[in-house]
Each structure stands twice: as C-alpha cells, then as structure tokens.
Amino acid sequence: xxxxxxxxxxxxxxxxxxxxxxxxxxxxxxxxxxxxxxxxxxxxxxxxxxxxxxxxxxxxxxxxxxxxxxxxxxxxxxxxxxxxxxxxxxxxxxxxxxxxxxxxxxxxxxxxxxxxxxxxxxxxxxxxxxxxxxxxxxxxxxxxxxxxxxxxxxxxxxxxxxxxxxxxxxxxxxxxxxxxxxxxxxxxxxxxxxxxxxxxxxxxxxxxxxxxxxxxxxxxxxxxxxxxxxxxxxxxxxxxxxxxxxxxxxxxxxxxxxxxxxxxxxxxxxxxxxxxxxxxxxxxxxxxxxxxxxxxxxxxxxxxxxxxxxxxxxxxxxxxxxxxxxxxxxxxxxxxxxxxxxxxxxxxxxxxxxxxxxxxxxxxxxxxxxxxxxxxxxxxxxxxxxxxxxxxxxxxxxxxxxxxxxxxxxxxxxxxxxxxxxxxxxxxxxxxxxxxxxxxxxxxxxxxxxxxxxxxxxxxxxxxxxxxxxxxxx
Numbered sequence: 001x002x003x004x005x006x007x008x009x010x011x012x013x014x015x016x017x018x019x020x021x022x023x024x025x026x027x028x029x030x031x032x033x034x035x036x037x038x039x040x041x042x043x044x045x046x047x048x049x050x051x052x053x054x055x056x057x058x059x060x061x062x063x064x065x066x067x068x069x070x071x072x073x074x075x076x077x078x079x080x081x082x083x084x085x086x087x088x089x090x091x092x093x094x095x096x097x098x099x100x101x102x103x104x105x106x107x108x109x110x111x112x113x114x115x116x117x118x119x120x121x122x123x124x125x126x127x128x129x130x131x132x133x134x135x136x137x138x139x140x141x142x143x144x145x146x147x148x149x150x151x152x153x154x155x156x157x158x159x160x161x162x163x164x165x166x167x168x169x170x171x172x173x174x175x176x177x178x179x180x181x182x183x184x185x186x187x188x189x190x191x192x193x194x195x196x197x198x199x200x201x202x203x204x205x206x207x208x209x210x211x212x213x214x215x216x217x218x219x220x221x222x223x224x225x226x227x228x229x230x231x232x233x234x235x236x237x238x239x240x241x242x243x244x245x246x247x248x249x250x251x252x253x254x255x256x257x258x259x260x261x262x263x264x265x266x267x268x269x270x271x272x273x274x275x276x277x278x279x280x281x282x283x284x285x286x287x288x289x290x291x292x293x294x295x296x297x298x299x300x301x302x303x304x305x306x307x308x309x310x311x312x313x314x315x316x317x318x319x320x321x322x323x324x325x326x327x328x329x330x331x332x333x334x335x336x337x338x339x340x341x342x343x344x345x346x347x348x349x350x351x352x353x354x355x356x357x358x359x360x361x362x363x364x365x366x367x368x369x370x371x372x373x374x375x376x377x378x379x380x381x382x383x384x385x386x387x388x389x390x391x392x393x394x395x396x397x398x399x400x401x402x403x404x405x406x407x408x409x410x411x412x413x414x415x416x417x418x419x420x421x422x423x424x425x426x427x428x429x430x431x432x433x434x435x436x437x438x439x440x441x442x443x444x445x446x447x448x449x450x451x452x453x454x455x456x457x458x459x460x461x462x463x464x465x466x467x468x469x470x471x472x473x474x
Contacts (some may be wrong), residue, residue, distance in 0.1 A: 111221030125194035127457025135202030167426020172225030237324035259313030
C-alpha cells in the first residue's frame with residue numbers, strides 16, 4: 001500500500017530509542033545463524049548480483065539532483081512495493097525547520113521532494129529492530145564533456161560501474177534492497193521490524209533523515225552504506241554550511257579608484273577564513289579519534305558568484321562553503337564563533353573596511369558530529385558479518401574517521417541510536433568519473449545481509465524460490 005503521512009502530525013522534540021522485548025534479556029543474537037543459513041544467504045546474493053547491477057544502473061540514469069528526486073524515488077517506491085513492503089511516501093514538513101533540533105536551514109520548498117519509507121513488520125518479533133538508510137540525492141556533475149562516459153549513462157568497465165551517484169550512494173541503496181532479498185531467497189524471514197529509509201537532502205541539509213526521525217521512525221540500530229571502502233566510520237565531523245555576501249562600490253573603468261571591488265574583497269575574506277580553518281584544525285589533538293585526521297575542519301568554498309558587467313567594478317559578490325568541527329561541539333556555538341570571526345576579519349582588512357559588514361547566511365547542514373563508541377553490540381555483529389562476507393580471507397573490519405556530514409549523526413545525536421556507516425569502495429565521488437567497485441559492492445551486500453539476519457534474527461519460512469547449500473535455485 002502507499003500512504004502519505006500527514007505533515008501536521010504531532011512531532012516529539014526528541015524521538016525515544018525503540019526498545020524491543022528481546023533487549024530485556026541477556027541473550028546475544030551474535031552467531032545465531034547456522035553455517036547453512038549463512039551459506040544460503042551468501043549464495044543468494046551471488047545469484048541476484050547481475051540483477052542488482054541492473055537496478056543500480058537504473059538508479060544512476062535518474063538525474064536526482066536537488067529538487068529533481070521524484071523520478072528516482074518513484075523507481076525506489078515501485079521496487080519496494082513489488083517486494084511486498086508497506087511503503088509510505090513521506091513529505092518533508094518545512095514548518096519543522098527551526099523547531100525540531102534535527103533539522104537544518106533550507107533555502108527551497110519541498111513540494112517536489114519526499115522520502116520513501118518501506119516497512120517490514122514480521123508476524124513473530126524476537127530480535128532487534130533495524131533501519132537501513134540511503135540517500136538518493138546527488139551533487140552536480142560539472143562539465144559532462146570532461147567525463148570518460150556520460151555521467152547519467154551508467155557504463156561498466158571491467159570491475160567498475162561509472163556514473164554520477166554510482167558510489168555516493170546509489171550502490172549502497174541497491175545493497176540494502178538486495179541484501180534483504182537474499183535473506184528471503186534463502187528461505188528465511190527476519191524476526192524484527194526493519195525499515196528502509198530512501199531519503200533526500202543528505203548532500204545539502206540532512207533534512208530527509210531529520211524528517212524520518214522526527215516522524216518517529218526509530219530502531220535499535222541504523223546502518224547506512226555510504227562509500228567507506230568497506231570500513232566502519234568511528235566518528236564524523238559536525239558541519240555548518242554558509243553563504244557570505246559582500247557589497248562593494250561599482251564604478252566605471254575610468255574611475256576605478258573610486259570603486260570597491262566586491263570580488264576582490266571576497267577573495268581577501270576567503271584568505272582570512274583559512275586562518276579560522278587552521279585554528280579549528282589545531283583543536284584536533286584534544287579530540288578523541290581526530291588527532292591523526294589531516295584536515296578535520298576542511299573549509300571548502302564551493303561556489304562564488306560576483307559582478308554584473310565585464311567592464312564594471314563589481315558591486316556584489318556571494319560565495320558559499322562549509323566548515324567542520326568536532327563531535328560533542330554545539331553547532332550553534334560554532335556558528336557564533338564563525339560570525340564573530342567574519343566580523344573581526346572585515347574590521348581588520350583595509351579593503352573590507354570600505355564595504356558594509358559582510359552578511360552571513362546559513363544555507364544547509366547545521367549539525368553536530370557524532371562518535372560511535374567502540375565495543376557496541378551492533379559493531380560486533382557487523383564485524384562478524386564483514387568477516388563472513390570476506391571469507392575465506394576473513395579481513396577484519398577497520399574503523400576510521402570521516403570528516404564530513406553523514407545522516408548517521410541525525411539518528412545518533414537526536415535519538416541515541418547506534419549508527420553504523422559502512423559501504424563499498426568508490427572513487428571520484430563528488431568529482432569527475434565517479435565509479436563504484438562491483439566486487440566490493442557484492443561483498444558489502446553480503447555483509448549487510450549477514451548483519452541484518454544476525455541482528456534481527458531469522459526464522460525458517462517456505463518461499464517460492466530458495467537457495468540450496470550449493471547455490472542452486474530450488
């Protein structure tokens with residue numbers, strides 16, 4: 001069934017973590033899968049992998065830039081309905097921005113953007129619940145002529161699949177769906193509620209995941225298959241995204257000395273912002289897990305637009321960017337620090353002194369970072385699943401810090417849900433010739449399937465198509 005959730009439903013200030021009756025016992029579900037069950041699940045992933053690559057290719061063909069996610073979400077919706085999930089089309093409620101703490105500032109309306117939420121509610125509940133989250137929005141391609149293959153025409157070249165969004169993160173979305181398919185094909189049913197969150201806005205505000213959480217969509221763990229080179233994210237940066245506008249004084253070329261170039265002033269301010277980046281980076285030695293991260297603040301100036309006429313001193317310049325900070329930091333305090341720095345920098349620069357005070361607007365993610373504390377049961381189950389997917393090599397699961405925004409922070413910071421970010425090897429994400437490793441995607445799909453089966457628990461059911469121990473469809 002398809003339903004649309006009402007935007008005027010009561011929204012809690014902080015969603016409580018879901019607790020199943022299974023969590024009231026000391027019993028661990030790790031290792032609950034038999035060797036036969038594991039082999040059946042792994043064989044099912046192998047048998048369906050070409051279909052998975054075909055589905056991923058269809059996702060890539062959807063140019064799901066911001067405000068243009070409808071096509072890809074309709075594809076995801078139809079795919080999940082075909083598999084028998086209870087599917088909801090969830091609109092984003094802009095009225096929650098500024099009221100619910102998970103939301104970040106937005107500069108657009110959300111009339112054409114929505115989440116797709118799919119639910120599996122088993123008849124028998126014995127395990128722990130799970131959210132599998134993936135975002136469908138992508139970043140622009142730049143000049144497509146610079147790509148080896150057209151960015152929205154998926155191209156398979158050896159062990160790689162090319163296309164915008166192939167790695168970040170449509171491969172992960174395919175892994176989520178086909179991992180659950182494999183459990184069913186192995187003749188097993190998960191014995192805990194499972195949700196698939198196909199969300200928008202991850203690349204800019206995080207408001208898709210915020211909407212899912214604010215509407216009460218919680219679980220005992222979240223897994224997000226971002227492209228992490230088959231590693232687990234131990235921590236991620238908090239991020240604030242800004243726009244700065246500088247007004248200068250326009251002038252004719254014969255009177256240049258009487259004008260003030262807003263473009264030149266913007267360049268001066270950007271140079272001074274590098275000092276703030278350095279200052280925030282120097283804090284990393286006191287922050288857990290960040291002492292070896294090269295550039296955790298990572299000031300990025302992503303766009304710049306200035307001037308009105310080729311032969312005029314530009315009167316206005318606006319540039320947009322992002323800067324990171326550390327888990328545990330209050331993003332509102334970082335906002336104040338940033339704004340104060342801009343004001344001080346402008347007051348101390350001779351050129352900027354001739355301009356009105358620069359205007360700072362907040363135009364995207366404004367969110368805290370998070371840390372996944374070592375030793376959680378969720379991490380232990382994923383470690384076993386990762387080893388099982390990499391058998392017989394059994395490569396141990398490694399963890400690292402990702403100095404960027406992740407939707408995992410929404411679930412972790414505002415609901416206290418253990419949030420695992422783990423996904424395939426990908427190259428050139430946000431760049432030219434983005435591509436994902438297909439052997440890695442296969443391994444990650446297997447790991448997600450084993451994790452879901454172990455975390456949620458399984459029971460034997462009769463299905464039309466099942467996988468034998470030899471990998472034969474029976």
